[in-house]
Amino acid sequence: MKSGFVSIIGRTNAGKSSMLNALLNEKIAIVSHKQNATRRKISGIVMNGDDQIIFTDTPGLHKSEKLMNKLMVNEAIKAMGDCDALVFIASIHDDLSDYQTFLALNPTKPHIVVLSKVDEVNNQKVLQKMSQYQPYASHFSALLPFSTKQQTYKKPLLDEICKLLPEHEYFYDPEFITNTNEKEIFKDFILEAIYENLSDEIPYSSDVLIDKVKEKDDITEIYATIITEREIHKSMIIGKNGETIKRIGINARKLISNLTGRKIFIKIVVLVKKGWSKDEKILKKINNY
Numbered sequence: 001m002k003s004g005f006v007s008i009i010g011r012t013n014a015g016k017s018s019m020l021n022a023l024l025n026e027k028i029a030i031v032s033h034k035q036n037a038t039r040r041k042i043s044g045i046v047m048n049g050d051d052q053i054i055f056t057d058t059p060g061l062h063k064s065e066k067l068m069n070k071l072m073v074n075e076a077i078k079a080m081g082d083c084d085a086l087v088f089i090a091s092i093h094d095d096l097s098d099y100q101t102f103l104a105l106n107p108t109k110p111h112i113v114v115l116s117k118v119d120e121v122n123n124q125k126v127l128q129k130m131s132q133y134q135p136y137a138s139h140f141s142a143l144l145p146f147s148t149k150q151q152t153y154k155k156p157l158l159d160e161i162c163k164l165l166p167e168h169e170y171f172y173d174p175e176f177i178t179n180t181n182e183k184e185i186f187k188d189f190i191l192e193a194i195y196e197n198l199s200d201e202i203p204y205s206s207d208v209l210i211d212k213v214k215e216k217d218d219i220t221e222i223y224a225t226i227i228t229e230r231e232i233h234k235s236m237i238i239g240k241n242g243e244t245i246k247r248i249g250i251n252a253r254k255l256i257s258n259l260t261g262r263k264i265f266i267k268i269v270v271l272v273k274k275g276w277s278k279d280e281k282i283l284k285k286i287n288n289y
Helices: 016-024 067-079 097-104 123-136 151-163 182-197 231-238 240-260 280-287
Strands: 003-009 042-048 051-057 085-091 111-116 142-145 206-215 220-228 264-272
Touching (some): 003 016, 016 042, 016 111, 016 151, 097 123, 111 123, 142 151, 220 240
Parallel strands (some): 003 085, 111 142
Antiparallel strands (some): 042 051, 206 220
């Protein structure tokens, strides 16, 4: 029996959250085409035979002068040390510069390189990309392709990860799929709904606070606040006659209901808090840094 912690590392939009959801066969991590969608660490627990893997999805590695982004990157780097092994994930379309940047951080834990989105190219392209990583073979324990759509890639990846884990009893009940507080998952699902219903600019000046969750016999009630920096952004989030905030609520409700299997009621208010994304205390409180 093996049990251990694995941090998923890579650039923004490399496919980290999609891979975690695919390995779980359940959506718990935020997925969006927008950059830096993942702001907080979130964990997923996967059983592979008798072995237990506790994955941590991390914010993407990237360069930025914005305080929020710097704190996100710091969380990802910290996660590189708070684990037993690492999975570095890179899109099949990327060059090796992100991997070189990762190696420059001097990871101390063993790691596997995973090439994501391989279903978007032919086999020759996959083999070519894998050959480009071969000069770095002394650094990684394994190099594997992965597709969120093709289950054939799942078992080999989990087997290779388990080789790097210590012999240990289970840290969590094998029936659990996450040890992340449900409020954090609800928060991210509402944020994902904001991403999908608004333009590129607004989501990055907005975040979500879960004020209260009420569990009733037949329904879960969620009361949340979207904070944003400008009155005009508040108006756009609410939308004409409240249409945009209604769509956000509908989308978030579906995501949460799919995960919990319960009927969901969501009440969302929008609050303007100027300069919140430049306030380190507020950022750490929102994101649990």
